[in-house]
Amino acid sequence: MRNAGSRQVRRQERPFGFVEWFRPGEHQRTEAVLPDILASGASYLRTHLSWAEYLAPGGEEWFDWLIPRVGKEIDLLPCIHYTPPSLSRTGKSSGPPVDLKSYADFVDHILTRYGRYFRYIELWNEPNNLLDWDWRHDSDFLLFCEMVGGAAYWAKQRGYKPVLGGPCPFDPYWLNLMGARGVLGVVDAVGFHGFPGTWDSEEATWGGWDMHLGEMRGIIGRYNPDAEIWITEAGYSTWRSDEIEQARRFIKALNVPADRMYWYSWCDVPPDVPVQEGLWFDPRHYHLGAVTHDNKPKLLARLLMEGGVNRLQDVAALAAPHIASDAAPVVVTGGSGFVGSNLADSLLNDGEDVIILDNLERPGVDQNLSWLIERHGARVHPVLADVRDLMGIEAAFKDAKAVYHFAAQTAVTTSIADPLGDFETNARGTLNVLEAVRKAGRQAPVIFASTNKVYGALDDLGMVELDDRFIPEDEFLRAQGIAEDRPLDFCTPYGCSKGVADQYVLDYAKSYGIPAAVLRMSCIYGPRQFGTEDQGWVAHFLIRALGGDAISVYGSGKQVRDILHVDDAVAAYRLLHANMGRLSGLAFNLGGGPHNAVSVLSVLREIEHLAGRPVETSFGPWRAGDQFYFVANTRKLQGETGWMAGIGWKKGLRHLAEWLIANRFGGQQRRSEKRKASA
Known part of the structure; x- marks a missing residue:
């Protein structure tokens, strides 16, 4: 108070x-x-x-x-x-x-x-x-x-x-x-x-x-x-x-x-x-x-x-400026969010007009919208609306030439507490977006941000427990990761709602001829991320450590993820759109791959190195649906688009730390690090 x-x-x-x-x-x-x-x-x-x-x-x-x-x-x-x-x-x-x-x-x-x-x-x-x-x-x-x-x-x-x-x-x-x-x-x-x-x-x-x-x-x-x-x-x-x-x-x-x-x-x-x-x-x-x-x-x-x-x-004053009648904007739903704002910035840098459709529900995301407006001015067209409100969003898609759909409820824990709300945003909201595109009649390509959670908890995979991580018993999975031929196995309300949306997007390509594709993402991290305990764990851990606060880990910390820098993720989205003519109706895994496969404990050690001090850490029960190991096999995406993850996880983590220090902590930690380095 x-x-x-x-x-x-x-x-x-x-x-x-x-x-x-x-x-x-x-x-x-x-x-x-x-x-x-x-x-x-x-x-x-x-x-x-x-x-x-x-x-x-x-x-x-x-x-x-x-x-x-x-x-x-x-x-x-x-x-x-x-x-x-x-x-x-x-x-x-x-x-x-x-x-x-x-x-x-x-x-x-x-x-x-x-x-x-x-x-x-x-x-x-x-x-x-x-x-x-x-x-x-x-x-x-x-x-x-x-x-x-x-x-x-x-x-x-x-x-x-x-x-x-x-x-x-x-x-x-x-x-x-x-x-x-x-x-x-x-x-x-x-x-x-x-x-x-x-x-x-x-x-x-x-x-x-x-x-x-x-x-x-x-x-x-x-x-x-x-x-x-x-x-x-x-x-x-x-x-x-x-x-x-x-x-x-x-x-x-x-x-x-x-x-x-x-x-x-x-x-x-x-x-x-x-x-x-x-x-x-x-x-x-x-x-x-x-x-x-x-x-x-x-x-x-x-x-x-x-x-x-x-x-x-x-x-509330962030209102959509008038878009010229001959303009064909790109719509980014959830465009004030972490990945959405980075993608929007990339599109705007290339001269596109971009409609940012966002309900600003998540604390801090309006800062991303203000950042986009400061950088790109009148080519940013905010439409402050919610994908759950079909009547409220239809107009935004009327002249769209492409749609990137990121708007979502993103936390497993929230979905368990409020499965109806989770469904309305992720499943019904995605259907609303697809219907708005269909009603507009322009056959605008739609690329949907899905999740690796559509593959379930992967409980059937045999695991070997090492000192600091789990790895699969299967050497091929260890070398290549989980591919798209893995059967879907929706788990938790979040996995179900995103999985339903995933399948609707693919079906609209088949049933209505709308060019549409899906990227099933692993853990994305990078600048403009306002991580929380429930979602965006890499940024959340860094924010806690840089602020001198303790970190809580669910599970043993040995769970492995292939973390991917947001710049690489943006490149994947844009390459998929560029090749949509022959890739419509397909789903691709998107993650850092085996070269960026790290355990939570490994990330914590690197964060301690970046912070220059030990970080107090506690461990709690595993969360529902948490995978011991998920590393994306991205060969299908690479083969079809030429995309590859270019930023190693340690370099990317340092990049995020520098951004957080400059934008969230006023540069104090950066000055402290320089003093330590020169000592």
Whole structure:
């Protein structure tokens, strides 16, 4: 969490808030969510204080904990709504209370009990929504006006600032009625809800923020010119995985002429929780959060926590420039990633226009995109979209003359934790790319980045265990590596999803005549790689060692991989494309081969040499599907294209270390190494 001083500076720049409903008993979730909301730079939090829940068993104890816990940390706006069924004229929480004054009495009780934790208090939520206020029993809103107007008057008498809940969708006639009935005259702010782009019901009525807020200002100005306009709910659902659009909509809402903006919401709704009666299966209700239901940051939350609104604006401003009508760009999906950005740089160096299609999901990859733009300017065309969103990506392929498909979920561990998400990105996402290419009708060649994991764990191979590595018993495999005639044996959800994608690419060459081929990659490493414990282990180990941190190894460290420098990988992709006319429908292995076959322990020893000191290392259990030995037999690729791995692994490792020192560690280690060398 950032310190209070930096949070205050950020608030002074452009304040915003989040909406988050907490259900009784969610102490643990509240404790987990609140620090992240604060870390996002939010100044305000809007949550509900349900009258019905307060009077239910355990309700008073729950709010006795929640309101002080939250109100001490952030500017809190409690929304008081929902009639206790026992007090309701309809027997439901959406019904008017039998005694309208009882609502004001409850508000008075809340002000007495919790008033030191907030200044503003919101009176009801979405009063034109049957699920919140049953206007069928109050068709002219006389009951509502008497109930809320009386509570607002009393709150003002006690020195608080009442906020009138906003209708959704916006209804200027209702708002004018609130003015004519005197409610607007006794409130300090009026709420507005807007979710442009999310709800089909808004398409015919949404006129834009400026128009609707202008209508509000005109009406409020007639009855209470001093009242503020607050956006008490603005949001955008990522149900189609378009997280970058959510980030753009956030910035748009933040810049409209309103006095406050609350974004709905911080967390997605868990899939097992009914949102509203009759709306259980509408996916849009479940993906409105800045983080997922299990607290994984989406792009919006991640960027806010990395650098606040300014960071968010910098990334969201990366929009695709206009491509000339006679241009035929190359599309690189996942083009802000490690291999994708290196390949894009190579293409751009040769004068190509390149569309970088990326959702920027992985931390750090926007730096690669900025690097490409700095180097190549207007020939870089960012399209910030997700391959899971077919409608969102189709336009990017309309004029493509070639497609390199790298966009993927890349970690075995993530696939095991979330197999559905892994499938949607790797399998469905690849199918979306193929369909976008097919629909464009230009027969653009497609080259897919597959993986050696399609061959499974290779458990049937006999192994000899040496002091620092495993080697195959079979001398031919030891000398040549695993060839493409090895039977496919999908293992782990990641292996399955990539394997499905691998086969779809090859089949589209057969079934639809789209020139397409597959490269089944081993471990690629090199500059512009932001390695993690789950993926990109060579870079991850170097980053840890250069930073003076310990390294954790899964398994014994004797597992062997044929690591390949990214420059060699880029050369392979480009040679395959150059020969696509006769290689369509084929799959090739891509790796460093036997000359670059190294154990994890060997890499660790070389890293210690480069770091100039021992590295603390621990060993844990083997991971699912981990191969004892994988070295690619690349003779098929060599024979068809003339490609060969040209960079030895030690030279390549030093190259990566130098890049990391210069770009991640500010050159300090480089200066230290020079001092040691001269000593």
